[in-house]
Amino acid sequence: PFAWDDFTFLGLLEQSAYAIAVRADAPWADLAALVAALRDAPGQMRFATSGPATILDLGVRQLFIAAGLELDAATAVVLRGGGEAVQALLAGQAQFTGNNLPDLAPRLRDGSLRALAVSGPARLAEFPGVPTMTEAGFPALEALTGWSALAGPPGMAPEMVARWAQALAALGRDPAWLAEVARQGSQPRLLPPDETRDYIGSQVTLYRELARRLGLH
Secondary structure (H helix, E strand, O other): OOOHHHOEEEEEEEEEEEEEEEEOOOOOOOHHHHHHHHHHOOOOOEEEEOOOOOHHHHHHHHHHHHOOOOOOOOEEEEOOOHHHHHHHHHOOOOOEEEEEHHHHHHHHHOOOEEEEEEOOOOOOOOOOOOOEOOOOOOHHHOOOEEEEEEEEOOOOOHHHHHHHHHHHHHHOOOHHHHHHHHHOOOEEEEEOHHHHHHHHHHHHHHHHHHHHHOOOO
């Protein structure tokens, strides 16, 4: 019963990269090799997802579109969330997943999973060997990202918005908060209210267009 821009945006907090990942023992050395395998065996491989209209599913479909594959180039194994998708991949129920980095990071660190590419403008400091989507040859996936933001009800008083903006600016100088966000696999990105609104609007446009191409609305 509400639209995305009905809220009073207070600030963006962080972003988490979106990654295409496989098990460590998978035979594909890079994203191009995985795409080639999908092309050679359409519909036969499986990917772990949290279901239609979620970023786990939309991101993989975007990969299919960017690679010139059919939208059903692989079979979806639908789970209840990103954590279950990781477990399904580890258990061999799927050959790959597209997932937010915080869900993947613990398994990337212990070496049981391997990321083939991550979204974002630059490689991640913690995983410098993982190429960006653009470096991997799929710039159309660059804008895929998870994020969190603070928002208030419609028509929030300007002085309250200003107080929140000041508080978030101070948060960006808190070493403990910055370290914890990084530990969870995200990147701090504190934006003021107007820039937060613009950013979220661009994300809505991205996913609406993808959903339109997938026939979801």
